[in-house]
Amino acid sequence: MFTPKPNPKQLKNPSFTDKSKPVKKKEFADKEVGDSFDVVDDHDDFYTAKEIPYIGVSYSEAEMLKRSQLFYESMKLRRSVRTFSSQQIPLKLIQNLIKTAGSAPSGANLQPWTFCVVGTDVIKRKIREIVEYEEQMNYSRRMGAKWVLDVAHLHVNWNKPYLTEAPFLIVVMKHTYQITKDDERQPTYYSEISTCIAVGVLLAAIQNAGLVTVTTTPLNAGGQIRELLQRPPNEK
Template structure:
């Protein structure tokens, strides 16, 4: 058998039952309207660093998690775990540990100068008060591998891609219901595994503070790239290395 030959599926492996796809088709005009409405809504989404401490009901966080869990994943392994924290003591521990790492990044030389220059227009620093102010912190963990019922290791596939897709859908769900968040990735993030008591087969991926924006909250005035800057259509050959 050559490397390019198709592989015959193992017919002894259990197969998911297949059911008719519940697909709804819309007229083209309605498709455009729906697409424009969704784009306009998501175009208003912004990363927020100034939160109100107003409580957010748990069921809203659960609904965002369920929405995120509809994301596609390699071999349908669904290798994500959402760990939610509203306890003030745990949030304080997370903030203390995150700021200790971030201070080394910003002031201790771990971030290269070019990275600090790129961050400067956003006004970020090692201080992360929102980790205590926001009513919820949700840490998204990637499950490196799972376990079979007998305790043996079960391999997961395309873990980072799958978890990244779920994270994006989580953000969209929060925005759609009227909440704000921020993708925070303190580096390194191993302290989250310890504080939150997660097993060794899980690794922190993104930390999301979640809530309502503080009164008078401001965000940087940014420009998103145009369609011409983000897309290529029917390329016919290799173009220049740089525009």
């Protein structure tokens, strides 16, 4: 039995906020969002500036082949996983993954995305209630019999227990427009494509860290989740 839709206005904003500021040499400029001094101190090739200029990297052909093969060997093991361990993982690890995703290219370099990290049980449960309600409607009415049959071999349905089992959910939203400090609207460019590229980088970073994930994109749930997380109307 599914649970009726919740009242999103009863909950406060659980999203992660970047509070970065410049710091001294051998420290990352955004230490507050996941940097580890243990890692930094063991290497000399980290850049500490807030804005990192492009610096070309050149490898030998043998090194390029080795790197590409090793990366492929890791990525070919990636799967969409719907069963998760209850073991907790450090929030700093999640923050590092998001920073990696934020390195993706974007239209006019506007980075038109928001990553909301959800780790509290009550918020995860509310998100699951929203998603399962809408997904049941999708499976029974909206998508049609052919779509249901097409995904039957994957053994998936409207029930999404992994949304409460996973230690963290990362809700990714695109910016349909910018809001300035003066509350004026400014355009974004290719926001959906840019955000999709960032999500692809995020998936690779998750695999590289030895974690697993699954993307969930339920129809008609976005507005309710945005309200639940108290995000502005330009985020979808």
